[in-house]
């Protein structure tokens with residue numbers, strides 16, 4: 001069995017890349033490393049004497065991160081003894097909804113790979129979205145609009161954390177018929193939730209009135225939307241004077257069951273974030289001009305949260 005416990009991380013990466021090049025998707029690669037439980041309060045790279053040798057300490061975070069960087073899923077390591085563990089990396093397939101050639105409206109439909117994703121079960125999403133909802137004081141809001149609601153995950157979380165859910169009036173929009181149908185099923189017993197199959201480009205024609213909170217997660221970067229124009233329309237026509245916004249852009253991609261860090265752009269073989277930063281900074285500057293306090297938070301999803309600072 002390959003023992004990596006004496007190698008530097010740079011050497012381990014080089015070795016693993018060579019092995020993974022020859023490995024089939026879903027096959028497992030095994031290697032021995034120092035047992036991370038051997039020490040606490042210890043930074044990665046610290047040398048620890050084990051059996052007369054100077055092994056290199058690394059925690060699980062680095063092993064998990066490295067697995068994703070190399071296009072693998074980290075499986076449960078096997079404990080060999082108190083000093084060493086056997087690490088297992090399973091190579092991921094290329095399966096991803098990002099490569100889907102479905103019709104544009106059904107790319108995120110109930111039969112798509114996207115529909116198998118449960119973002120509220122991803123700690124890197126849930127924590128920052130919950131924080132954003134708390135920052136806008138969701139319990140003090142009344143009318144909530146969600147653009148690109150898909151099957152309703154965002155309203156599910158609002159329902160769970162809000163102390164005031166029945167007093168909210170929630171409207172969700174998506175042009176994907178099958179996704180809206182799934183959302184309607186989920187909320188069929190909630191009279192305060194309206195889910196509309198509609199194109200965000202035709203928002204004005206829907207005459208929905210003003211909202212105290214507008215949420216849009218992972219939808220504003222869609223190629224069919226004129227992002228800057230939409231932002232202006234939302235703030236000018238759909239948001240109440242003391243309203244708030246939570247906007248989020250994915251800084252990740254979904255592949256073979258894993259949420260991998262880093263936005264992917266066409267024509268780049270690696271994660272590239274220029275478009276993401278451009279859109280996030282536009283939102284921040286525009287909303288600040290319109291007298292909102294704006295924060296940028298998150299990791300796998302970047303959240304722009306805006307609350308009005310207009311005087312009564």
Ligand SMILES: C[S@@+](CC[C@H](N)C(=O)[O-])C[C@H]1O[C@@H](n2cnc3c(N)ncnc32)[C@H](O)[C@@H]1O
Pocket residue numbers: 105108119147148149150151153154173174175176179198199200201216217218219222224225
């Ligand atoms: C990446 S998904 C995100 C869905 C959901 N907010 C989430 O994070 O799980 C983008 C959603 O926006 C919807 N969408 C994209 N363009 C749209 C448009 N012009 N009008 C309505 N919905 C749109 C898609 O159908 C899809 O459900």
